Amino acid sequence: MGALIFYLLAALTIGSALIVALSRNIVYSAFSLLGTFMGVAGLYALLAADFVAVIQILVYVGGILVLIIFAVMLTHRIDDVAVSNRSVGRLPAALIVGAVGVIMSVGVVGARWAQKADVQAAPTTYGIGDAFLGPYILPFEFASVVLLVVLIGAVVVSRKEIREETGS
Amino acid sequence: MQPFIDRLIANGAFAGMPVEVVYALMMILFGVLVVFGFFLPIAGVTSWLERRVWARIQSRIGPNRVGPQGFLQWLADGIKLLLKEDIVPDAADRPLFLFAPYFVVWGIVATFVVIPFSSSLIIADMNVGILYLTAVTALVVVGVLMAGWASNNKWSLIGGIRSAAQIISYEIPASLALLPIVLLSGTLSTQGIIAAQGWAPWHWFAFHNPFTFIAAFMFYVAALAEGNRTPFDIPEAESELVAGFCTEYSGFRYLLFFMAEWGNLYVIGAVATLLFFGGWQVPAWTSNTVLLNISQFGVFFLKSYFWVFISMWVRATLPRVRVDQLMILCWKYLVPIGFMNLIGTAIWMVVWPQGNRVVQYGLVILTVAVLVQFSRRVRFHLRRARPELYYSPAI
Numbered sequence: 222m223g224a225l226i227f228y229l230l231a232a233l234t235i236g237s238a239l240i241v242a243l244s245r246n247i248v249y250s251a252f253s254l255l256g257t258f259m260g261v262a263g264l265y266a267l268l269a270a271d272f273v274a275v276i277q278i279l280v281y282v283g284g285i286l287v288l289i290i291f292a293v294m295l296t297h298r299i300d301d302v303a304v305s306n307r308s309v310g311r312l313p314a315a316l317i318v319g320a321v322g323v324i325m326s327v328g329v330v331g332a333r334w335a336q337k338a339d340v341q342a343a344p345t346t347y348g349i350g351d352a353f354l355g356p357y358i359l360p361f362e363f364a365s366v367v368l369l370v371v372l373i374g375a376v377v378v379s380r381k382e383i384r385e386e387t388g389s
Numbered sequence: 390m391q392p393f394i395d396r397l398i399a400n401g402a403f404a405g406m407p408v409e410v411v412y413a414l415m416m417i418l419f420g421v422l423v424v425f426g427f428f429l430p431i432a433g434v435t436s437w438l439e440r441r442v443w444a445r446i447q448s449r450i451g452p453n454r455v456g457p458q459g460f461l462q463w464l465a466d467g468i469k470l471l472l473k474e475d476i477v478p479d480a481a482d483r484p485l486f487l488f489a490p491y492f493v494v495w496g497i498v499a500t501f502v503v504i505p506f507s508s509s510l511i512i513a514d515m516n517v518g519i520l521y522l523t524a525v526t527a528l529v530v531v532g533v534l535m536a537g538w539a540s541n542n543k544w545s546l547i548g549g550i551r552s553a554a555q556i557i558s559y560e561i562p563a564s565l566a567l568l569p570i571v572l573l574s575g576t577l578s579t580q581g582i583i584a585a586q587g588w589a590p591w592h593w594f595a596f597h598n599p600f601t602f603i604a605a606f607m608f609y610v611a612a613l614a615e616g617n618r619t620p621f622d623i624p625e626a627e628s629e630l631v632a633g634f635c636t637e638y639s640g641f642r643y644l645l646f647f648m649a650e651w652g653n654l655y656v657i658g659a660v661a662t663l664l665f666f667g668g669w670q671v672p673a674w675t676s677n678t679v680l681l682n683i684s685q686f687g688v689f690f691l692k693s694y695f696w697v698f699i700s701m702w703v704r705a706t707l708p709r710v711r712v713d714q715l716m717i718l719c720w721k722y723l724v725p726i727g728f729m730n731l732i733g734t735a736i737w738m739v740v741w742p743q744g745n746r747v748v749q750y751g752l753v754i755l756t757v758a759v760l761v762q763f764s765r766r767v768r769f770h771l772r773r774a775r776p777e778l779y780y781s782p783a784i
Contacts, residue, residue: 223409248538252485255531275517275524283527283560287553290534294550344516346577 234260492532548633565727
């Protein structure tokens, strides 16, 4: 049963990821990202990582996906963009993709997957909180400082534009 | 519901079936039960009641023809919309246009999974319940954006983008308002939050300290804005945008949008109740589990519906805010107040780990005094204004 659910979720994730990559209409690509994110959230839930699953939906669906859709929708005439960068060619692309594929396949096949006998559905939130404010407090605070810098940077960048427009 | 199903399995009700299949079937069964037995009727009755309350406030009569006091108006409206033609505009993006309403309804119905109707009536008591609640409302944004874009209509697109901007902005004050409660209760599970409160008002988290008192109202305002309700209904502003993102919709899909909106109203009330107003907590007046659960359901429903009722008043009395005012309210007022609440509650918990009884009683007395004064003023004005309009005690 667990395997069946896993394959369904994996099919959802990979299927929507294929649409994202192959669709000619970029709006469809943006919307089918939803399937990928939900599928990944489902996989997290299947692994008993409840907190991570919900945060995946909250951040990726509620934040990043909406941002991408916004960008796609607000771009003028996104359906027929004039491609300015010339493609390097199919042969180099195939070589690079093939090389990466071989490396990844070797990695996946060669890895010794640590297997737990049974996934225990226990609350993970306390553990994550303790880890954040205990052994991992430095990376945690560092990440928040980085986010703060990004936030202030965004404000500075957007304010500058307004000033230039009013000045000219 | 899991303990209940476990007991059924232990009693041999589903002998010979794999446990997972039983769980899956039961999940579907309870889902169908909640959607058709609770969500649909509550959305319908709310639509009727809102029109009646609204009419009353505006000295009109409102729908009063179908059934007693027009009570069955929502059924008539629903059947009418089901029978209408489902038009897809020629220029619309067909698959996305057809799919969008389901996303919106899905996002609202999914919240019912963690809403505790009583101490044992809950579909799934997740460890991350309240976080899940804020996360699945994100699906509504996707649906709204989809509807706005796929309609291929500039009013729809503006409405969809306004709505998405509004929901994303107001998610932050709403989450900030529920963080003090998570601090106080020490859990994210909805049942756990209710269990940390008591049946008496001074045990409710809204009256725990002044910061949570503010947070309760902040949450309500932010939730109304998230639900696109007047005074924050700029995505559907009919004077500017026809009907916003649902301009091009007709028939059943149009019905779905409005079902989601009115269903969401109950969700807002239920979440406010479970976070701040004690949830289903009742005094232990009987040892009969069934009776106790029925009374808990009743208390929870009344408390939740009280907030739905307040939102009807708000909708009938306040004018719509402008887009810039909406953003100013969110980012310049609600978000800083939210941070203040969070830090204030944390300090309060350090200073008074057991809570401060005097402050709790004081806040309850303050609230009661405000309510009494409010109802006295309302009565005074009702009597003086147009006595002949207010003869009938019905709505």
